Amino acid sequence: MTEPRPPGPPDRQPPDGAVPLSDAAAVPPSAPDRPDEPSAAHEPSASDGASSAAVPKGWPGHRVRVIAACVAVAVLLAGVAAWALWPRGGPGPDRAAPTATPGVPGLDGSGPQPGDPGSPSDAMGSGSPVPSGPVPPTPAGGWWRPAPGLAWQWQLTGPVDRSVDVPVYDVDAVETSAADVAALHAAGRKVICYVNAGAYEDWRPDKASFPTEVLGAGLDGWPGERWLDIRRWDVLGPLMSARFEVCRSKGFDAVEPDNVDGYANASGFPLSAADQLTYNRRLAELAHGKGLAIGLKNDVEQAAALEPAFDFAVNEECVEYEECGQLRPFIAAGKPVFHVEYSDGSSFCAQTKGYGFSSMRKKEDLDAWREPC
Numbered sequence: 082m083t084e085p086r087p088p089g090p091p092d093r094q095p096p097d098g099a100v101p102l103s104d105a106a107a108v109p110p111s112a113p114d115r116p117d118e119p120s121a122a123h124e125p126s127a128s129d130g131a132s133s134a135a136v137p138k139g140w141p142g143h144r145v146r147v148i149a150a151c152v153a154v155a156v157l158l159a160g161v162a163a164w165a166l167w168p169r170g171g172p173g174p175d176r177a178a179p180t181a182t183p184g185v186p187g188l189d190g191s192g193p194q195p196g197d198p199g200s201p202s203d204a205m206g207s208g209s210p211v212p213s214g215p216v217p218p219t220p221a222g223g224w225w226r227p228a229p230g231l232a233w234q235w236q237l238t239g240p241v242d243r244s245v246d247v248p249v250y251d252v253d254a255v256e257t258s259a260a261d262v263a264a265l266h267a268a269g270r271k272v273i274c275y276v277n278a279g280a281y282e283d284w285r286p287d288k289a290s291f292p293t294e295v296l297g298a299g300l301d302g303w304p305g306e307r308w309l310d311i312r313r314w315d316v317l318g319p320l321m322s323a324r325f326e327v328c329r330s331k332g333f334d335a336v337e338p339d340n341v342d343g344y345a346n347a348s349g350f351p352l353s354a355a356d357q358l359t360y361n362r363r364l365a366e367l368a369h370g371k372g373l374a375i376g377l378k379n380d381v382e383q384a385a386a387l388e389p390a391f392d393f394a395v396n397e398e399c400v401e402y403e404e405c406g407q408l409r410p411f412i413a414a415g416k417p418v419f420h421v422e423y424s425d426g427s428s429f430c431a432q433t434k435g436y437g438f439s440s441m442r443k444k445e446d447l448d449a450w451r452e453p454c
């Protein structure tokens with residue numbers, strides 16, 4: 082339904098002497114006397130002839146002047162608009178736009194800055210420090226990317242037994258010499274470097290470098306080990322970098338950082354799942370920056386989230402604890418799962434072979450003995 086229009090204003094009467102609009106058409110306009118218009122006696126000149134071609138015959142002079150003024154104003158406005166739109170100070174043929182520096186978020190003013198939501202300090206919680214500098218760039222040659230199905234040997238105690246005929250060895254960073262690594266390479270092996278990245282060990286050469294404020298509760302069943310406050314990257318980052326550098330200098334191909342699940346244990350610190358994800362990803366960036374592959378040790382609850390940052394997984398007893406399925410994202414991504422069980426017998430092999438894991442049975446002291454599936 083159409084709404085009624087509001088009543089209009091009352092009819093207005095023209096002032097005295099004015100011609101009503103209805104009669105305006107009947108009154109011919111009278112031309113006012115203009116002293117500057119040409120008279121009938123005016124003789125045309127050469128210039129008049131030139132202008133007569135552009136101006137229709139019979140146009141009053143004042144109309145010509147109005148049109149000329151409009152054209153002048155239009156030209157002036159066009160010039161002002163062109164001046165206002167002309168680029169000043171922006172990138173041009175001789176000026177390159179600023180670009181971000183890889184590995185340094187926000188160097189060109191973009192990306193989260195320290196203290197912003199989502200920045201490194203925010204991810205670690207209030208008061209947590211940010212790294213002292215960017216992660217070093219990845220070497221041009223990249224790093225080793227192993228494939229699923231590789232057989233392996235895991236030995237962390239005793240002299241390295243180099244006679245085991247498998248393509249991958251996982252051995253201790255300190256107890257294994259550069260000569261051992263070179264000999265394994267000469268035999269066609271890849272070598273993984275075991276590093277304790279989540280716990281302090283009171284027998285390591287660098288034990289004095291760990292300040293007491295980052296040492297937490299002891300690890301149950303492992304005398305001499307204490308959980309680390311993984312939120313303190315300002316302290317632990319340089320220490321882990323130095324440990325990874327030992328691996329790199331000895332010629333290792335990868336690192337296996339142990340105890341990277343402190344948030345799920347009684348560490349003595351209020352560690353969150355987000356703290357652990359941040360720490361583990363930083364370890365991965367650190368390793369890759371040195372040209373080393375890196376494996377995710379246990380931490381099965383975060384395996385799916387961390388798989389993109391890691392090159393393989395190392396797991397203990399996922400059959401015993403019924404959690405092997407959580408490691409399948411690695412296999413799906415074309416990355417191996419190096420797995421061991423400590424139980425008697427090898428009945429677990431059928432299950433883990435079905436998953437595509439590289440499984441074997443080992444003793445808990447991780448000497449040279451192994452029973453592969």
